[in-house]
Amino acid sequence: MRARPLSSFGRRFAATCALLATLALAGCARDAPPAAVAAAPEPFAATLARVQAVLPAKHYVNNDYLPAAGAPVPAWTEKRRIRVGLPWLLNDEEAPWFVADSQGFFAAAGLEVELLPGGPGKNYLAQLAARTIDIGVINMSTHVAKFVASPTGADVVIVGAILRRTPEVILALDAAVPSDQPSARPLTARDLVGRRIGIETTSQYLVEAVFERAGLPKDSATLVRVTTVDALVHGRVQAVIAWIVNQPRLLEDAGYRNWHALRLADLGWEDYADVSVVRPDLLDFDPQLVRRYLWALRQAVEFMLDHPAEAAAITRRRATDAALSETQIRRRFELQEPLIVAGDRANLLRVDPAALDRTAAHLVRAGILALPAAPRR
Amino acid sequence: MKPWLPVLGVAALAPLAWQAAIWIFAPPPALLPSPALVAGVLWSERRELAGHTLVTLGEAVGGYALANLLALGLAFLFYRLRTAEAVLAPWLVVAKNIPFPALASILVVLLGDTLAPKLVVVVLVTFFPILANVSQGLRSADPVLVDRLRTLHATPGQIFRKVAWPAALPAYFAAHEIAFTGSIIAAIAAEWLFAQRGLGYLIVHATTQFRTDRLFAVTLIASALAIAAYGLVRLAAARVLRWRRL
Known part of the structure; x- marks a missing residue:
């Protein structure tokens, strides 16, 4: 069976779509510019x-x-x-x-x-x-x-x-302490290595800064865009970016007194x-x-x-x-x-x-x- | 007059009206950036924008394909088994009307930061118009033609292929006009809730960076995608439903 030829409008629309798609793909597929000689990071x-x-x-x-x-x-x-x-x-x-x-x-x-x-x-x-x-x-x-x-x-x-x-902290539950007791152990950057950390859209840099200051690779943890304490309680993430004045209180209300935190202010974050x-x-x-x-x-x-x-x-x-x-x-x-x-x-x-x-x-x-x-x- | 002329005319006049509004009302750029500023973002950030656009397109098309499978399967079930429609329809209405932002944290906890929660949102938004239209279309098949085929000992499959499905096709394409364009907005909304790539993520990022120019650039891209989706549906409908114009 032979398809009926496209109308004039159809031909123009199809041609425009094809052109736009080609341009978009060409833009995406273009090789990255040649890497410059790696410059030393700015002091x-x-x-x-x-x-x-x-x-x-x-x-x-x-x-x-x-x-x-x-x-x-x-x-x-x-x-x-x-x-x-x-x-x-x-x-x-x-x-x-x-x-x-x-x-x-x-x-x-x-x-x-x-x-x-x-x-x-x-x-x-x-x-x-x-x-x-x-x-x-x-x-x-x-x-x-x-x-x-x-x-x-x-x-x-x-x-x-x-x-x-800054009230910003990285918050986690201390598995070594029963949930009805407070944890006395501060959370450290090393505790977060290999873990999943819940972040807000643009707070990735805070986690990276924490690792950098501890002398660890910036990508030492997997970052997930979620900041509710539910995700922490259910183990979807092992830590979340939070405000010390807010989420710890929610955890305590839910029966988790064993939270511990890495306070960004303690790392000199102003x-x-x-x-x-x-x-x-x-x-x-x-x-x-x-x-x-x-x-x-x-x-x-x-x-x-x-x-x-x-x-x-x-x-x-x-x-x-x-x-x-x-x-x-x-x-x-x-x-x-x-x-x-x-x-x-x-x-x-x-x-x-x-x-x-x-x-x-x-x-x-x-x-x-x-x-x-x-x-x- | 050529059918595309009014479209082009509006496209040409819109930036002029936009710039005129800025000259007349002088809003701060935090509320309304100039067209030149937005055009600058579209050009200077074209690679990043193209990458995020492809992510959104993938989620929209993937979710939309799933929605079609689900909706067509259910529509066929309802066509063959009226009891199934009586039992399931109220629950499908409930599912369709769940405000998906309320589901966001549950979806992330259950499915993680993967493609799955975004596909769920696209399916939730788009499957119902397809189901409703196709079901209605199948029911609108000419009973005289159905009876005639039965008289000629046609099988239920033959009746479906020869009468019911062709009767449902116009409604199916009408559903696409709503649902396919909606799939792009749904994918963007899902990314806005829980993604780290895609146009929805860019909207969140631009908002937190107070980059209204980037926000408008993303909006223009989303609009262009929706127009292209609509045009493709119209084009496909013109090809498939050409018998309607005979």
Whole structure:
């Protein structure tokens, strides 16, 4: 049987498809460019110098608006309404903002604050750039560096951080300890060799950095894109990237007290979490507003540190996206206190730009951060 | 007018309208990057994009083939055994409507970071339109023709081949128009949930890197794939169903 010839449209469509497919395959099949003579890896100091030249953290971090310990409320004459984008859904991560609101610290600073929940799909850095919020609370300072460096980013400034040491850990269950008992043995990089580790999309570099610092090959473990503790409990993975203030608590609630962790902060990884970010023009035109916000936030953090039971009760009422008991919230407070204080309670919320430059240099070397050709400003 | 002219016209005008929107409303690039920026990504990252596109295509086509096998098998079963349809149909509706993000962590725990969970998602999204259309098509066979064949002592297989299946073909191709294009989106959604390769993974990566230009580039590729899939189905339908125009 003879097939009927294609119509004019059919011939054109088929020809276009064939052409596109040929081009695509040709593009894929093209040989890799000849390997250059293997260059010696750039020394860390050289990468750091490049970061400081085109993406210096002093351009996107400013501590000048932070209140000193015991400082009085900044002067204000006009009550202001502001919109603050929070780092996640309304759970106990947002405790400082709930406390600042419920204890009247925002009101004392003349602020009426609308707290907007964060979570999947919410990009408060983009919303800052689009001027739909006044302050964005971003869960990791490295995100801010990436945003400032991105060709589709914008200028923004970190003005304070809740967690001044990174909460990031690699978390595992200690098989040598019964599940109803806590493990006293810290997890080490050697424990992870040959294991399957659950990671987030772009956290592969953290695992590689851990192995590198332990003098082990970067590919010493198999990485799987999953970060739920279920995968850990069911043995699909033997370790996961996690936040020390969060997943260990979930494991304990599920009856697994035998968790142990490798804390990235202990390896010298410098990162800040839950950072408050503003547009530079707000600092230029209304710096007092930022001072008032940071004063209220600091009072809230001090209150959490001094009165954890009351802060937990407030948080339980306000954390409407998570059914948490006060005991669970107190456990988080306990785990996060050393990260908030960072050995220096006088300097709560303060961010060290030099530390962020070093972290940015690590990200550049890991291929996670592409430096812009020139600084934004 | 040539049928492809309006398509080309829209394709040519879209970047102009896009650029005009940027000139008029001046949105930050974090929300809407310029066409030039996106074109730059498409060109400078073409090899990486092509590699991820092939991964997504493989998952979409593989899952779609499985969905066809499953749907055609069930449709044939329902055609021969009405009781099977009465028993299974409600459960298939339930399966079709499971929000697959809810299944994501279960699939990863059960199947690991392999091809399997992505194929499951593509099958879940695409098998039902095929099953529903083919079942309906088989039932729409002309009863007069069926009776005539029975009078002529045709076997059930002959009745299926000569009357029921040809009657179902237009509906089968209509299902392809929805399901084949849907298979690409389903594969991307599956990669978005649990992959380290493919266009869905690139979307996650671009989002975490705040690269809206790359996000738009991936979106354009996904759209081009869907248009190509749709065109192929139309082309195949024009060839196979040519008797309808006689």
